[in-house]
Amino acid sequence: MKDIREDIAWAQINKDVLKSLENPRKLYWVILFVAIAMVGVAAGCEIYQYNTGLGVGNFDNPHVWGLYIASFIFWIGMSHSGTLLSAILHLMHADWRKPIYRFAEAMTTFSLMTAGLFVAVHLGRVWQVYFAIPYPNMRQVWPNFQSPLLWDAMAIFTYLSSSILFLYVGMIPDLAICRDNMNPGWRRKLYTALALGWEGTDRQWRNFRMTYLTIACFLIPLAVSVHSIVASDFAMSQQPGWHITSFPPYFVAGALYSGCAAIITLFVILRYVFKFEEYMTLPILKKIVRLTFAISMVWTYLNLVEYATVWYGHDMAAKHLLIEKATGTYAPFWWMMNFCGSVVPFIMFFKRFQTNIPVLFSVSLLLNLGMWLERWMIVAPTFADGYYPWTWDHDQWPSLVQWGIVFGSFGWFTMLFMIFCKIFPSVSMYEVKEMVYHRSQATKKLEATGKFAAAGKGAH
Amino acid sequence: MSISTLFENYSEFRHFHPVDDMPHNPYKWAMAIDLDACSGCNACSVACYAENNLPVVGREKFAHGQAMHWMRIERYWDEDGRDFPDQGARYLPMMCQQCEAAPCETVCPVGATNHTPDGVNSQIYNRCIGSRYCSANCPYKVRYFNWYDYPTTDNVWPAEMNMQLNPDVTVRGKGVMEKCTFCIQRFKVAENDAKTQGRLVRDGDVQTACQQACPTNAITFGNLVDPESRVHKQWQAQQVDLAKDAQVKDQEEGGNGLRGYRIYEQLRPYPSVMYMERVRESAI
Amino acid sequence: MSKRHLLALFTDFDAAEKVVTELRNLGIKGFNAEKDMIVKSPIEHPEVEEFLGDRPVRVQWFTLFGAVGMGALMFLLISAAQGNFFAQMKGGKPIVPFPPNFVLTYEMFILGGVYITVLGFLICAGLPARRSPLYSAKVSEDQIGILVQADESASGTLKSIFTKHQALEIQEEAGK
Numbered sequence: 061m062k063d064i065r066e067d068i069a070w071a072q073i074n075k076d077v078l079k080s081l082e083n084p085r086k087l088y089w090v091i092l093f094v095a096i097a098m099v100g101v102a103a104g105c106e107i108y109q110y111n112t113g114l115g116v117g118n119f120d121n122p123h124v125w126g127l128y129i130a131s132f133i134f135w136i137g138m139s140h141s142g143t144l145l146s147a148i149l150h151l152m153h154a155d156w157r158k159p160i161y162r163f164a165e166a167m168t169t170f171s172l173m174t175a176g177l178f179v180a181v182h183l184g185r186v187w188q189v190y191f192a193i194p195y196p197n198m199r200q201v202w203p204n205f206q207s208p209l210l211w212d213a214m215a216i217f218t219y220l221s222s223s224i225l226f227l228y229v230g231m232i233p234d235l236a237i238c239r240d241n242m243n244p245g246w247r248r249k250l251y252t253a254l255a256l257g258w259e260g261t262d263r264q265w266r267n268f269r270m271t272y273l274t275i276a277c278f279l280i281p282l283a284v285s286v287h288s289i290v291a292s293d294f295a296m297s298q299q300p301g302w303h304i305t306s307f308p309p310y311f312v313a314g315a316l317y318s319g320c321a322a323i324i325t326l327f328v329i330l331r332y333v334f335k336f337e338e339y340m341t342l343p344i345l346k347k348i349v350r351l352t353f354a355i356s357m358v359w360t361y362l363n364l365v366e367y368a369t370v371w372y373g374h375d376m377a378a379k380h381l382l383i384e385k386a387t388g389t390y391a392p393f394w395w396m397m398n399f400c401g402s403v404v405p406f407i408m409f410f411k412r413f414q415t416n417i418p419v420l421f422s423v424s425l426l427l428n429l430g431m432w433l434e435r436w437m438i439v440a441p442t443f444a445d446g447y448y449p450w451t452w453d454h455d456q457w458p459s460l461v462q463w464g465i466v467f468g469s470f471g472w473f474t475m476l477f478m479i480f481c482k483i484f485p486s487v488s489m490y491e492v493k494e495m496v497y498h499r500s501q502a503t504k505k506l507e508a509t510g511k512f513a514a515a516g517k518g519a520h
Numbered sequence: 521m522s523i524s525t526l527f528e529n530y531s532e533f534r535h536f537h538p539v540d541d542m543p544h545n546p547y548k549w550a551m552a553i554d555l556d557a558c559s560g561c562n563a564c565s566v567a568c569y570a571e572n573n574l575p576v577v578g579r580e581k582f583a584h585g586q587a588m589h590w591m592r593i594e595r596y597w598d599e600d601g602r603d604f605p606d607q608g609a610r611y612l613p614m615m616c617q618q619c620e621a622a623p624c625e626t627v628c629p630v631g632a633t634n635h636t637p638d639g640v641n642s643q644i645y646n647r648c649i650g651s652r653y654c655s656a657n658c659p660y661k662v663r664y665f666n667w668y669d670y671p672t673t674d675n676v677w678p679a680e681m682n683m684q685l686n687p688d689v690t691v692r693g694k695g696v697m698e699k700c701t702f703c704i705q706r707f708k709v710a711e712n713d714a715k716t717q718g719r720l721v722r723d724g725d726v727q728t729a730c731q732q733a734c735p736t737n738a739i740t741f742g743n744l745v746d747p748e749s750r751v752h753k754q755w756q757a758q759q760v761d762l763a764k765d766a767q768v769k770d771q772e773e774g775g776n777g778l779r780g781y782r783i784y785e786q787l788r789p790y791p792s793v794m795y796m797e798r799v800r801e802s803a804i
Numbered sequence: 805m806s807k808r809h810l811l812a813l814f815t816d817f818d819a820a821e822k823v824v825t826e827l828r829n830l831g832i833k834g835f836n837a838e839k840d841m842i843v844k845s846p847i848e849h850p851e852v853e854e855f856l857g858d859r860p861v862r863v864q865w866f867t868l869f870g871a872v873g874m875g876a877l878m879f880l881l882i883s884a885a886q887g888n889f890f891a892q893m894k895g896g897k898p899i900v901p902f903p904p905n906f907v908l909t910y911e912m913f914i915l916g917g918v919y920i921t922v923l924g925f926l927i928c929a930g931l932p933a934r935r936s937p938l939y940s941a942k943v944s945e946d947q948i949g950i951l952v953q954a955d956e957s958a959s960g961t962l963k964s965i966f967t968k969h970q971a972l973e974i975q976e977e978a979g980k
Contacts, residue, residue, distance in 0.1 A: 113668035203629060
């Protein structure tokens with residue numbers, strides 16, 4: 061089966077995608093309202109915590125970090141999918157990304173915004189978070205540039221703004237289509253303003269292609285460096301279970317893993333809710349599933365490398381911690397993480413399941429559960445079983461306030477994402493046209509030279 | 521903001537620490553604690569509460585690990601199957617070790633914790649935004665976070681107890697990290713007084729609250745670079761060198777009969793507190 | 805002798821290419837094939853560039869100067885900031901440490917590069933653009949548009965060329 065029907069009329073592409081902006085299935089509204097309700101739960105928890113103090117999260121000495129940091133890293137990780145699809149696959153000329161990269165990029169932007177929320181929730185005095193911004197002031201007090209948390213702030217700011225710019229610039233031709241076809245009203249005004257007068261002239265297209273390529277080339281090292289810097293929050297400290305040199309690549313692999321699993325989840329949802337069956341086809345799903353499987357194996361390898369190096373090394377504190385992770389209070393979660401992250405992906409290995417939508421939807425959710433647990437299992441056990449024996453005398457579990465905020469963050473992300481899909485085209489119309497055009501040209505050429513092979517095998 | 525400052529002081533700005541070629545001058549505050557003298561009475565801990573306006577969090581929060589004791593007495597037991605397991609605890613008074621290469625200082629995103637020229641680790645409450653990375657990185661877990669707004673909480677300093685609050689020390693609100701400061705409010709006053717009199721602080725001019733309260737004089741506090749100070753003599757007698765991560769005396773074959781050690785020296789934070797091991801019955 | 809606009813729409817790139825080649829070769833009076841003709845398309849197409857000829861794209865110069873400049877500037881700024889006023893030791897590391905400064909320089913290099921590239925794109929592509937006097941929504945859908953600006957005397961010739969190559973629609977600017 062081909063990745064996309066090569067005889068789809070371009071006018072049809074316009075029509076289908078524009079229709080999604082005005083007429084999604086009823087499920088869209090259900091999802092949106094559930095998401096808003098979840099945000100309400102989180103908002104309530106945060107207001108309580110803001111007024112009373114972080115103690116309501118059940119933190120103590122030494123368990124000073126908890127689900128907020130774990131979820132922060134989880135959301136930053138999920139943001140890497142967009143970059144993978146838009147930038148890396150673009151450089152590799154994998155055109156099957158074209159129908160799906162727009163929502164993946166949107167996912168990147170909103171994941172980063174959700175991660176930013178967790179910074180606010182985690183800080184003890186969030187109203188002074190501007191201290192972390194290097195602004196000139198009378199006292200010449202600057203943030204501490206040595207701190208990995210500050211590198212985080214700069215890297216995530218760079219990544220968020222670059223992602224938004226990339227998403228926007230890549231959307232300009234689509235916004236022109238929307239401008240040309242929407243009924244007058246707030247939509248027409250919005251698209252006219254955002255399309256910047258784009259008319260598809262040769263000068264505009266030439267510069268556009270060069271710009272897109274250049275930004276894609278920048279985004280790839282940026283994405284890798286952002287999650288490596290987030291990994292440095294742990295790797296640059298001395299604590300057992302954190303001071304591991306393989307953390308930066310391990311985190312980047314986990315991020316790509318998490319992002320790809322989320323792409324599968326959103327692919328299934330969008331395909332149904334917005335009736336994108338022609339564009340988000342099963343062969344494309346199959347490719348993503350295979351890609352996810354490959355990344356899951358990379359992550360599994362790096363995970364095992366971490367265990368192996370601890371097991372064979374003489375760092376007694378790290379070894380003690382590893383044994384505690386497997387047998388101590390957090391053991392059920394640790395084992396679940398390993399199961400979800402390393403065993404569940406094997407379902408994707410079997411061709412039978414690679415296009416089975418209910419199975420893949422559940423698998424993708426389990427994979428992301430595994431990835432979220434992974435982040436939690438990096439944060440919590442090191443506090444529970446760190447260097448200092450005096451701290452080993454009590455267990456700590458996050459309170460309902462923490463769980464409520466984590467729960468609500470998923471609602472926040474979904475809400476932003478769904479609103480985006482209603483206002484901006486979640487499938488890139490001009491790129492799908494290009495895909496259909498180039499593939500039909502290639503097929504014609506093959507037919508002409510008599511080398512036509514049965515069941516066209518995807519990307520040229 | 522001048523780039524010229526950068527170039528003028530370049531060699532100084534590139535200097536690592538601690539190294540012997542740039543010793544502290546004129547003060548390096550350090551401590552020595554004799555565990556043989558320590559009886560675990562907790563007087564030091566209570567004195568610290570009184571001196572530094574530490575909030576009393578209540579039994580429930582204490583059991584939960586949210587206590588604010590800058591100076592804490594840790595108790596360790598051997599699990600050797602004895603008849604009365606609670607008997608024979610060994611006590612360790614633990615407070616901020618004022619590390620020379622403190623792991624907490626590098627990781628604060630806003631620079632709320634720094635190393636002062638007189639050798640202590642400073643915590644600037646106004647600057648702290650409560651990211652708690654410093655506590656995450658501390659090997660000793662001696663940093664305490666204000667999980668609640670204690671000044672506005674009931675029963676923290678019940679009526680008349682509020683009369684003993686120390687006016688020289690700020691009261692911290694919620695979301696701020698705090699820790700032992702070697703009673704900075706006391707030794708800064710001593711330094712200033714000495715300066716106006718044209719001299720240096722003499723040993724014994726200033727005592728930390730814990731040192732003052734200790735009934736057995738287990739705690740010694742003073743200026744490590746002052747050759748006449750008791751703390752300097754103790755460090756010297758125990759052959760513990762501030763700027764080393766593994767002491768020469770520990771390499772000797774067959775032991776050295778000296779009791780002085782620093783905790784987690786091998787992690788290279790270069791702590792400023794030396795402990796002297798309890799004399800065990802088996803050693804005599 | 806005033807210039808008037810004509811917009812012709814074609815169904816695919818081949819037809820458009822033939823029209824452009826003919827317009828170039830014919831040398832019509834009152835019409836300059838280099839300056840007065842704009843090709844508009846719903847998708848980018850390298851073949852358009854081929855038959856229109858090579859026109860330089862300058863965006864990457866912006867990128868180079870922006871990225872390198874921003875990176876160098878940030879390194880100096882960060883180091884200077886560290887050295888000024890509260891130059892206090894942190895963790896025994898030097899006041900101006902290289903690893904953190906390089907990490908931040910790298911990030912700012914990318915930040916500068918991306919921002920300047922977008923700026924360069926807007927400048928080089930001429931966006932936000934004033935809308936053309938003639939435009940058809942079909943250009944963003946599935947047809948190739950050729951917008952020409954010519955003297956009134958040449959419009960007859962141009963229209964005949966368009967019709968010869970099966971133009972789907974010809975729009976003409978109303979007389980002034």
